[in-house]
Amino acid sequence: GAVVSQHPSRVICKSGTSVKIECRSLDFQATTMFWYRQFPKQSLMLMATSNEGSKATYEQGVEKDKFLINHASLTLSTLTVTSAHPEDSSFYICSARDGGNQEKLFFGSGTQLSVL
């Protein structure tokens, strides 16, 4: 099946710094990628839909200036958490659909962000 690679898997940073998370589709092209946030024992919450070559679509309540998304190529989307604060600590996961099979979502392995 299609593989989505996400890096880093874990990051610890000081409050006020920015953190970039990368999501790559390794063996397929993804015109659309999705970014989720997950708190312990809670559901995946969709943050934004990343569209190659255009602006991301953010869900209600998600600050676009706080969570910068760039989808510059068909295989790479990045999420930058700017000026991170402890309340941004969470598990961030990206996903993508393989163009040949639009129904399944393939997920990255997630990034655990801890802001001190």
Add this chain to the structure above:
Amino acid sequence: SQKIEQNSEALNIQEGKTATLTCNYTNYSPAYLQWYRQDPGRGPVFLLLIRENEKEKRKERLKVTFDTTLKQSLFHITASQPADSATYLCALLINNNDMRFGAGTRLTVKP
């Protein structure tokens, strides 16, 4: 309001028994419903998809049912094994692109 509820946060069963997980939804009309497995600290992995016009779908030891009248899906794992221990998420396709997830049921299969 729209909700997706997986009724049990946690389910403990004995090895060899059948695990049954429930997903209920309100105020959605999904074209299809999916089940994913998520291990701790990992991203979800796709297991099964069932469409609105399908009643049941099977894959090896897994079985999914979908009742659009009751707005419910049941996910069964037969002959459960300790390796089946994980969190299982149901997900609904709401429109062409939008998937919404339940909070998941954490299944523990004891040897």
